[in-house]
Amino acid sequence: xxxxxxxxxxxxxxxxxxxxxxxxxxxxxxxxxxxxxxxxxxxxxxxxxxxxxxxxxxxxxxxxxxxxxxxxxxxxxxxxxxxxxxxxxxxxxxxxxxxxxxxxxxxxxxxxxxxxxxxxxxxxxxxxxxxxxxxxxxxxxxxxxxxxxxxxxxxxxxxxxxxxxxxxxxxxxxxxxxxxxxxxxxxxxxxxxxxxxxxxxxxxxxxxxxxxxxxxxxxxxxxxxxxxxxxxxxxxxxxxxxxxxxxxxxxxxxxxxxxxxxxxxxxxxxxxxxxxxxxxxxxxxxxxxxxx
Amino acid sequence: xxxxxxxxxxxxxxxxxxxxxxxxxxxxxxxxxxxxxxxxxxxxxxxxxxxxxxxxxxxxxxxxxxxxxxxxxxxxxxxxxxxxxxxxxxxxxxxxxxxxxxxxxxxxxxxxxxxxxxxxxxxxxxxxxxxxxxxxxxxxxxxxxxxxxxxxxxxxxxxxxxxxxxxxxxxxxxxxxxxxxxxxxxxxxxxxxxxxxxxxxxxxxxxxxxxxxxxxxxxxxxxxxxxxxxxxxxxxxxxxxxxxxxxxxxxxxxxxxxxxxxxxxxxxxxxxxxxxxxxxxxxxxxxxxxxxxxxxxxxxxxxxxxxxxxxxxxxxxxxxxxxxxxxxxxxxxxxxxxxxxxxxxxxxxxxxxxxxxx
Numbered sequence: 001x002x003x004x005x006x007x008x009x010x011x012x013x014x015x016x017x018x019x020x021x022x023x024x025x026x027x028x029x030x031x032x033x034x035x036x037x038x039x040x041x042x043x044x045x046x047x048x049x050x051x052x053x054x055x056x057x058x059x060x061x062x063x064x065x066x067x068x069x070x071x072x073x074x075x076x077x078x079x080x081x082x083x084x085x086x087x088x089x090x091x092x093x094x095x096x097x098x099x100x101x102x103x104x105x106x107x108x109x110x111x112x113x114x115x116x117x118x119x120x121x122x123x124x125x126x127x128x129x130x131x132x133x134x135x136x137x138x139x140x141x142x143x144x145x146x147x148x149x150x151x152x153x154x155x156x157x158x159x160x161x162x163x164x165x166x167x168x169x170x171x172x173x174x175x176x177x178x179x180x181x182x183x184x185x186x187x188x189x190x191x192x193x194x195x196x197x198x199x200x201x202x203x204x205x206x207x208x209x210x211x212x213x214x215x216x217x218x219x220x221x222x223x224x225x226x227x228x229x230x231x232x233x234x235x236x237x238x239x240x241x242x243x244x245x246x247x248x249x250x251x252x253x254x255x256x257x258x259x260x261x262x263x264x265x266x267x268x269x270x271x272x273x274x275x276x277x278x279x280x281x282x283x284x285x286x287x288x289x290x291x292x
Numbered sequence: 293x294x295x296x297x298x299x300x301x302x303x304x305x306x307x308x309x310x311x312x313x314x315x316x317x318x319x320x321x322x323x324x325x326x327x328x329x330x331x332x333x334x335x336x337x338x339x340x341x342x343x344x345x346x347x348x349x350x351x352x353x354x355x356x357x358x359x360x361x362x363x364x365x366x367x368x369x370x371x372x373x374x375x376x377x378x379x380x381x382x383x384x385x386x387x388x389x390x391x392x393x394x395x396x397x398x399x400x401x402x403x404x405x406x407x408x409x410x411x412x413x414x415x416x417x418x419x420x421x422x423x424x425x426x427x428x429x430x431x432x433x434x435x436x437x438x439x440x441x442x443x444x445x446x447x448x449x450x451x452x453x454x455x456x457x458x459x460x461x462x463x464x465x466x467x468x469x470x471x472x473x474x475x476x477x478x479x480x481x482x483x484x485x486x487x488x489x490x491x492x493x494x495x496x497x498x499x500x501x502x503x504x505x506x507x508x509x510x511x512x513x514x515x516x517x518x519x520x521x522x523x524x525x526x527x528x529x530x531x532x533x534x535x536x537x538x539x540x541x542x543x544x545x546x547x548x549x550x551x552x553x554x555x556x557x558x559x560x561x562x563x564x565x566x567x568x569x570x571x572x573x574x575x576x577x578x579x580x581x582x583x584x585x586x587x588x589x590x591x592x593x594x595x596x597x598x599x600x601x602x603x604x605x606x607x608x609x610x611x612x613x614x615x616x617x618x619x620x621x622x623x624x625x626x627x628x629x630x631x632x633x634x635x636x637x638x639x640x641x642x643x644x645x646x647x648x649x650x
Binding site for chain 2: 187189190192193194195196197198199200203207208211212214
């Protein structure tokens, strides 16, 4: 009896080593090498300084740095305004396209900003915003809307919002596309049933359509949150954090410390400290949209 | 409680720049008040279009729809006060209670009234225990019941069903079928039921309109449709299996089918007006079959024998003519020689085009 039992155990063990073990090995390796190792490295950098291997110095430094706190706040502002614009414009565009019969051509046109590579797309806005020869200033002046020049990227009070607008412009088509897919997934019967039930178009939209595309909104919001919280490209292409550090966000702050300041530890600490932000915002989104 | 009257309804779908499809053609029908009527026909016969026209979801190309004496063509679905149950359960993203309350809240019924009515219909349909549940967790049958409750809560003039049982499993289908029947008896509202399933139509409806290619072929009570089909299409479409149709030639006083003859000496004068080619129609359950010879019987061979539980379905062949017979008890097996007779009172004679003569 006893020997039989051990042989069963042995059999299992050899099975594990011979097949199961090797089957999951590649996945595990990829997971460890690509995810766990960089993450641990990041934390290791954050919890050390240039001179001390184990120290809270970098963390304390960033938390005491007013520029870091401002970058943090600007990141939150960036995320909220950016997602609001994409949400509103994307939803309106998607709903409008849903009504149009030959929507595919229009959709293709609307998709152009997203089809453009990121840096040239942002450069379009650099040109549009330019105080001397930008189109927006030209139109504003010639139509008599303003007499002064608006320095979109040079005025610290509006530079951040100019950035956000350019960024939202680039990514709204993605929202629109995903929401449009969601809208097209709603069977016609829902609208007919609502009509028979006597719901007005407004009520139909808010009580029936919107709840049915909730999961698409949540998907968009989550992706935007992840991408935008580390936003760097739009800042670096358009303002490099200026003027007067007024457009630094977490991503550009960390990049600046790493590349210009040569301090990996502060850069890592800046991002590690921002981790909770992501989690809290994500929890809020999930709460609002009621993930099911 | 209204009588629905359709007058010369024609509907054309514009399907492309130059193409259009005639969906229903010059239809005249009256659905008496508090009756349960079915629109029965194969896919694409225009039955759903007709229902959508009654609902007001489509506006007919020409013709009139009346609810009692009132023409409702310019009215919206809501103004017509119709309720509709679709093929798949359309439930909104809110819990069952809110789903049922939705039509009432759409017209701003006071909340206390909403509560009372929802409770009332929930009990009637049997969904009281799931009022606080989100529909996504329900099975198809329960979902369709909630839809039924939502339709009922408004006390509609006309109840429309668009193949509501198609997406249910067989058990749910039976349950739902009896639920609908029970409701019809209790609430006495005009109900119109679209289906392609003849069993559903035969069991549920007081009157059935059989449709084909956009026209109503026959509109009658189920038993009359079953026993006296107006043409070959109705005969074959209704019943399981459909009516047998056998084609033969009129010779002297009988229709000759090659291997056997059917005596028509009493009506031969009338038949002569219609030419020489005829079809006789007989339901499978009326075909007399025996293993022993009997008076007036002809010989046939059993090709297939299927046991259906309470009865047996035989595929018989005499010469090149094939037909089916449905028997209660039989020991006929495949390959057996049998004797067959068509009882005179159950046989209908159709012309070559399939229109009923006698």
